[in-house]
Amino acid sequence: MNELMAARSLTTRPVVTLGGDAVAQVKDTVCDAAAARITGFTLTGRGLLSGPLKEGLPWSAVYALGHDAVMIRDRRGLVTAAAMTAHRTNLRGRLLGARVLTEEGAGIGTVLDVVVEGGTGGRIVGFRVAASRRFVPGPTRHRRRVYVPRGEALTVTGRALVLPEGAVRHVAEDLPGFTALVGGVPGPRPGSLP
Secondary structure, three states: OOOEEEHHHHOOOEEEEOOOOEEEEEEEEEEEOOOOEEEEEEEEOOOOOOOEEEEEEEHHHEEEEOOOOEEEOOHHHOEEHHHHHOOOEEHHHHHOOOEEEEOOOOEEEEEEEEEEEOEOOOEEEEEEEEEOOOOOOOOHHHOOEEEEEOOOOOEEEOOEEEEOHHHHOEOEOOHHHHHHHHHOOOOOOOOEOO
């Protein structure tokens, strides 16, 4: 499995060609939540006073999504931003703040971030969630933030994500623990629900 990263951390990540030219930086991640995949990125110019670009970066033009940059072969892979986002969801617009429920209707919490697979994967593998009191007991003021895998089936309805019951049996408190949970990689032992 490739490195897992929070989608919000991709904002302002440079977009660089294999030749080393800095093309732009990521403004927002565009995804198909139902298919659980990144479909591309909206872009902004490089520099303090740069604004949004009229071009977007489809996932098909991404060579690799790395910890420090989004790598592309060259600028020819860029498309108009409007065409790329026509039937897709901007991360900030629909997923962040969405309610997370199980198929049985139990409230898990609200989405704080989306966990994606880097490299050439681009899969959505889970969510960082502000857990509800019923899901993870504790004082409301100090509500726990946990990582929850998306499971095999993910349903998106309006501003809610519906996860299979089995996907929420185990949670992790940090990204390394979540990586171990979903990838079978040795690491900190994730917590499990009672």
